[in-house]
Amino acid sequence: MTRSSRRQFLKAGAAAVGTAALGCNTTNAPPGRKLASLWFSYGGRNRRVLEQLVHRFNHSQSDHWIHAVYQGDYFEALAKLRTAIAAKAGPAFSHVVGEVITYLAGADVLEKLDDYPGARGLDVIPALGQDGSWIGGDQRPLVALPFNRSTPIAYLNGDLFDKAGLAPPTTWQELREAARALSVRSGGRTTRYGFGCPIDWWFWTALVGQAGGQVVEPDGRVSLGGPAGVEALELWQHMVSQDHSMKPPPGRDYNAWEATNQDYLAGRTAMIWTSTAFLKYLEDNAPFPVVAAPLPARQRHAVPTGGTFWVIVKSAPAEQKQTAWAFLRWVLEPAQVITWATHTGYMPVTHAAVKRLDAEGYYQRHPNDHVAYEQLRVAMPWPWSAELFRIQREIVQPRLESAVLSHKNATELLAQARAQAKRSLQ
């Protein structure tokens, strides 16, 4: 090997090592295109739909190129995003669960979007955008744009409800009665549960709202709903321990959600509460008619919203941020919003998309798709609190499990949680 070829070899080797070290942040865009990396969390069907959208965008114009990288579930992706931002190796943009947006905004790592062309004029449905998803969200710099937004809804096994002559429950009382009527017990154990729901903060928040309370008061005090919080928790306790009509799934977080889906699809539960995000998945895989219904009321109807928001990483290079913005503008156009919503079950996030779906008779043909959108009338905004996700994960979630699975006193548990939240916020 001559000296010059040895040098070339070493240069090539160094370049290869450098490329490997930079990892997924580097990929080749076609010549003349500006590249931006997108980190996403959707798995299965939703992942395929997003990848198709990215493919469409990349081939719909000749200036930009999006490189989409799967990063695990919401919280795994968040952990990676946070670490990558700290290491200055983050993507140009990503999507993040609503509970964490406030924390990331407080840490000043999200790009403020107000000055981007057309940002404040986007046709976003307020209850699904930053303005309506958080109390006072419209008073703050725009950092989050909606994409996969959801509410919890009820999924009923149409065959079992028909056989039992039952209508979708509209009150807690009807929920308990229907769950009891649909449960089957044999040899001292329940072989089919009338109701299934992950023991999860999101669904408990819905119950708190329905019982007339709210988790955080307008003055910022963490009340956990007061008596409404206790009533919500006791509903689950009664259905699990007294009625034996509700199945708390094993596992935590999204593992429990998946177990809930599988129980429903296998006919082991007649009715579940889960996210509207699973609508198409459940419709495609259930061997029975899937009937979606709004959640029932106690004092009132109420649901939290969920899902994620698009965010652009503040520390990303300006050129990449422009490419990310071009994609976000494109993906919020009616055609893309409709593709996403009708192929997944998430809600369409713009007025124009909803109008078009309505005009085309989509909701008449697919009434299940309209349930979550209808529930937006009673959607509860979240407080703009950087500590909200910690209150959720560290303080409330373990106690919900403790109340339902270990039969602990709901009043005492929530009093402890309130005291801990107060200390944590001091």
Next chain:
Amino acid sequence: MRPRRPFDPWWMLAPTAILLLVFFFWPLLSAVYRSLFAWDLLTPPRWVGLDNYRVLLSSGEIWHAFWTTLVFSIVVVIGSMALGLGLALVLNRRGAFFGFVRSAIFSAYVISWVSVALLFLWVLDADAGVLTHVLRAIGLPTANWLGDPHVALYTLAGVTIWKITGYAMVLFVAGMQDIPPSLYEAASLDGAGRWQRFQNVTWPMLRPTAAFVGTTSLILTFQVFDVVRVMTQGGPVRSTTVFVYAIYEQIFENLRVGRASAEVVLFFVLLLGLTLLQLWAWRRQEPT
């Protein structure tokens, strides 16, 4: 003995010393330092002194994680050693059949933890799992293996025993094959039965092997993570939140680097204490 060139021992030790320095002492010192701050990786670290330790100790979180890990370790170490020894006694024979069975049992040890955990998620489903079906078919009671807070930790211990028993068995078989047959012959001539031969020949000769198996299994069980992450995520009701999982939760889910570092330091101190206790116990047993 003095080396001819005084720096030679240091050069020879250097590779190991550098590895220890970079991958053990430096991270440990870094954890000690970070444990004195509130830090989430994104905002500047804020000095909190010993507050992270105070919160962990006063909330009982650290003791809960330590107790959960200890119970898990005791069940797994005793279970896998007893089962491994029993299998070694049965399978320490010549022949292709016994060789095949030994290999089959050991194969579980080399399968990835994630695969094992996913397999057992299916086996242990409370309603549709294979185990539940089998138990019901023979009229035995079943349990909510992963959903009952009183059962889940023991279920994970059972899965771990299934996975690592082959390791204990192979080492015990190797230990048995090192025992001189003359000792058994002498014992037989003295009229010793099977149990007496085990009690007076096999077990005393296997004690160093048992100590090795016990120590390595203890280390492995104190580091348990994958099976918890895949099967229970620390639940239900934190009943399977073992030490390493608690650290993972703090740093990756609660985004508290300082508190996770404090947990690392406390974990190190508790493990150091346990190791010293173990060493002291062994030294007491050694003949003077």
